[in-house]
Amino acid sequence: MEKVISGIMRFKSSSFEERKQLFADLATGQSPEVLFITCSDSRIDPNMVTQTEPGDLFIIRNAGNIVPPHAKQAGGVTASIEFAVAALGVKHIVVCGHTDCGAMKGALNPAGLDGLPHVQEWLDHSRAAVDIVRAKHGQATVNELGEVTEQNVLLQMQHLRTHPAVASPLSTGEADLHGWVYDIEHGTVNAYCEEKKAFIPAEERYASLIADANSQSDLKTA
Ligand SMILES: [Zn+2]
Structure with a gap:
């Protein structure tokens, strides 16, 4: 805990001071573009x-x-989603899973969650992801962890579409859904590609967006 407490002191004298204008701007309001789950x-x-700053991501964990x-x-998740989309007007919703996820290991082996009844019940929201992988491979073990993690991201995106606050801006194109898996060991992100029906490197999935951003910054510096 000492590390955390001394961090508060260091934050005030370093990071906070360096971003004083940003925090002054944020002091009375936020307008994040992205809801990050x-x-x-x-x-x-x-x-x-994502190399972003305070104020950029509205986060649900x-x-x-x-x-x-x-x-x-x-529930807390539903209320936070509604607030982010309907009140703050976020334009993008990212569901981001990750490698070596303990929750996904638990979903793969609910029997191992004895003594954790709430975790067991919560992870039931991921059961369909495990079932899909089991149907495909005839088994769902820790060897299939990566695939279950991906299927879980897709499943939660599906769940998101059932929320009225999300369904309506999605239908008009005012909001977009993104499915990501973050690789802790390699520092990379794979993103779901609707066309390819697969998770592919983010730089490939967002190639046109990156090209647009680059050409815009070229224009600015020209
Ligand atoms: Zn996890």
């Missing part, structure tokens, strides 16, 4: 991975980057 895993730093399907009863 990822796992609670301590090894993921959404701002570091939980075990397994899960989005329960829309239901009458509100």
Whole structure:
């Protein structure tokens, strides 16, 4: 804990001072462009991975980057999604899974979650992802962890579409969904490609977007 406490002191005298104008701008409001849904895993730093600043990402985190399907009863995830989309007007929603995910290992082996009844119940929201992989390979073990992680991202994107706050801006093209898997060991991100029906390197998936951004910055510097 000492590391965390001394960090607060260092933050004020270093990072905060360096970004004083940014924090002054953020002091009275936020307008993030992206809702970022990822796992609670301590090894993921959404701002570091995307090289973004405070104010850029509205973040929801939980075990397994899960989005329960829309239901009458509100939960924290549902309320946060509604606020991000309907009140803040985010334009993009990213569901980001990751390699070596403990929640996905748990989903693969629910029997091993004895003594963790809430985790067990929560991971039931990922059961269809495990079932899809099992149907394809005749088994779903830790060897299929990568595939289950990808299927879980797709499943949670499907769940997102059941939320009225998301369904309507999606239908008009005002919002977009993205499915990612972050590789902790290699520092890379694979993104789901609708055309290829597969996860491919993010630089390939977003090649045209990157090219557009580059040509715009060329124009600015010309
Ligand atoms: Zn995880």
